[in-house]
Amino acid sequence: MAPLSSMLLFAFCFFFFHSSAGKVSPDAHRLTVELADLLPSAACNRRSVQAQISGGRTQSSLEVIHRHGPCGDGNSKAPTAAELFVQDQARVDFIHSKFSGDFKSIDRLRPSKATKIPAKSGATIGSGNYIVNVALGTPKKYLSLIFDTGSDLTWTQCAPCARYCYSQKDPVFAPSQSTTYSNITCSSPICSQLESGTGNQPGCSAAKSCIYGIQYGDQSFSVGYFAKETLTLTPTDVISNFLFGCGQNNRGLFGSAAGLIGLGQDKISIVKQTAQKYGQIFSYCLPKTSSSTGYLAFGGSGGGGGALKYTPITKAHGVANFYGVDIVGMKVGGIQIPISASVFSTSGAIIDSGTVITRLPPDAYSALKSAFQKGMTKYPKAPELSILDTCYDLSKYTSVEIPKVDFLFKGGTVLELDGTGILYGASTTQVCLAFAGNLDPSSVAIIGNVQQKTMQVVYDVGGGKIGFGYNGC
Numbered sequence: 001m002a003p004l005s006s007m008l009l010f011a012f013c014f015f016f017f018h019s020s021a022g023k024v025s026p027d028a029h030r031l032t033v034e035l036a037d038l039l040p041s042a043a044c045n046r047r048s049v050q051a052q053i054s055g056g057r058t059q060s061s062l063e064v065i066h067r068h069g070p071c072g073d074g075n076s077k078a079p080t081a082a083e084l085f086v087q088d089q090a091r092v093d094f095i096h097s098k099f100s101g102d103f104k105s106i107d108r109l110r111p112s113k114a115t116k117i118p119a120k121s122g123a124t125i126g127s128g129n130y131i132v133n134v135a136l137g138t139p140k141k142y143l144s145l146i147f148d149t150g151s152d153l154t155w156t157q158c159a160p161c162a163r164y165c166y167s168q169k170d171p172v173f174a175p176s177q178s179t180t181y182s183n184i185t186c187s188s189p190i191c192s193q194l195e196s197g198t199g200n201q202p203g204c205s206a207a208k209s210c211i212y213g214i215q216y217g218d219q220s221f222s223v224g225y226f227a228k229e230t231l232t233l234t235p236t237d238v239i240s241n242f243l244f245g246c247g248q249n250n251r252g253l254f255g256s257a258a259g260l261i262g263l264g265q266d267k268i269s270i271v272k273q274t275a276q277k278y279g280q281i282f283s284y285c286l287p288k289t290s291s292s293t294g295y296l297a298f299g300g301s302g303g304g305g306g307a308l309k310y311t312p313i314t315k316a317h318g319v320a321n322f323y324g325v326d327i328v329g330m331k332v333g334g335i336q337i338p339i340s341a342s343v344f345s346t347s348g349a350i351i352d353s354g355t356v357i358t359r360l361p362p363d364a365y366s367a368l369k370s371a372f373q374k375g376m377t378k379y380p381k382a383p384e385l386s387i388l389d390t391c392y393d394l395s396k397y398t399s400v401e402i403p404k405v406d407f408l409f410k411g412g413t414v415l416e417l418d419g420t421g422i423l424y425g426a427s428t429t430q431v432c433l434a435f436a437g438n439l440d441p442s443s444v445a446i447i448g449n450v451q452q453k454t455m456q457v458v459y460d461v462g463g464g465k466i467g468f469g470y471n472g473c
């Protein structure tokens with residue numbers, strides 16, 4: 001009897017362990033990534049935003065799409081990875097110049113002189129790759145706008161495009177056809193708020209209308225009338241007297257988007273303008289692939305489904321409008337990488353929706369890279385791709401096992417990145433670690449949008465904290 005029962009027990013245990021071993025990854029510190037999720041796809045998988053945002057949150061939710069993906073505008077040509085990274089570096093250089101204080105108010109942006117700025121073909125912006133649809137005016141006109149946590153002013157191209165409008169997907173907004181539009185006058189105290197939100201002193205037209213000017217990098221800017229208008233986020237979320245830029249001279253590659261929504265922390269940002277209504281809380285989820293959709297939501301607790309892990313919003317070395325976070329370390333494959341605590345405290349860090357690839361202090365990047373390479377030895381290497389120097393030829397695989405990468409934030413918050421937030425695929429023969437190093441150890445680190453994919457990111461600006469949740473979309 002005894003031998004039989006122990007044999008049964010053995011058989012049972014064997015079966016049990018055998019079957020569970022088949023489901024659970026043998027190494028909890030590695031992730032399986034499907035190659036198809038890293039590469040561009042031709043079809044748009046639009047899912048219901050309503051379904052994603054259910055769960056009793058009282059908030060206004062907008063669908064987020066990748067502007068170069070198949071859910072975006074099929075007419076606008078997607079840049080190559082190398083072009084995209086040149087744009088991304090221009091944005092990063094611009095952010096770094098703001099932090100290092102050598103950012104100057106640019107007089108050439110005055111409307112009278114603005115035509116001197118060449119609009120290079122292929123000139124770029126890097127003001128973010130994700131867009132939402134909102135409506136402006138009475139009656140409502142729909143506009144697709146890039147959303148950007150790294151800037152404050154919301155603007156759209158406006159008729160009559162006195163100097164220049166680039167071509168956009170939606171009809172250009174025409175203030176003369178709206179019953180709720182009005183200009184801000186130069187003497188209004190609101191006009192003088194522009195300087196902190198745009199980095200430029202306001203101008204004044206002959207008819208005493210307040211003029212804004214904002215630039216985002218080498219080649220891109222918008223100049224026009226600072227105005228008030230009714231903004232409709234959803235049919236039930238209508239904001240009257242919303243301050244925005246009515247752009248009469250707009251250049252740079254904003255793709256086919258009609259303009260930009262500024263989600264920064266300055267007084268003129270949409271977050272502060274709607275503080276009464278939404279309590280200075282917004283959240284988004286950036287989709288896993290460029291062919292799926294995410295959301296941008298205003299208000300609510302940001303609670304959603306899963307539990308959120310928070311880290312405080314910091315001042316990011318004094319550049320107040322950016323969302324600073326305190327990174328204290330990183331893990332690769334479950335093991336903290338060897339970098340001294342001062343590396344991240346010297347650089348400081350921000351989280352940005354518009355920067356594509358995360359930038360790390362040079363020492364942090366080299367430690368990350370060597371730890372990651374040790375976990376990838378079974379995969380053949382590939383040439384570097386612009387700013388990405390750790391690439392693999394994965395053309396023989398449909399899925400790969402890679403080391404997990406985690407950010408460690410002040411307060412003990414650990415953030416595990418999704419596989420699509422660790423690798424960037426240009427093609428199956430060139431899939432790269434999606435991080436880059438800054439040149440200067442004192443340049444601010446930036447958590448970019450690739451790393452934020454699939455996460456619910458909640459900006460509780462009033463509460464001074466940012467929350468992260470998994471599987472947000």
Ligand SMILES: *[C@@H]1O[C@H](CO)[C@@H](O)[C@H](O)[C@H]1NC(C)=O
Pocket residue numbers: 175181182183205206207208209225
């Ligand atoms: C806004 O100001 C501009 C320039 O001063 C002017 O051309 C335009 O007619 C004004 N619009 C309204 C609605 O007052």
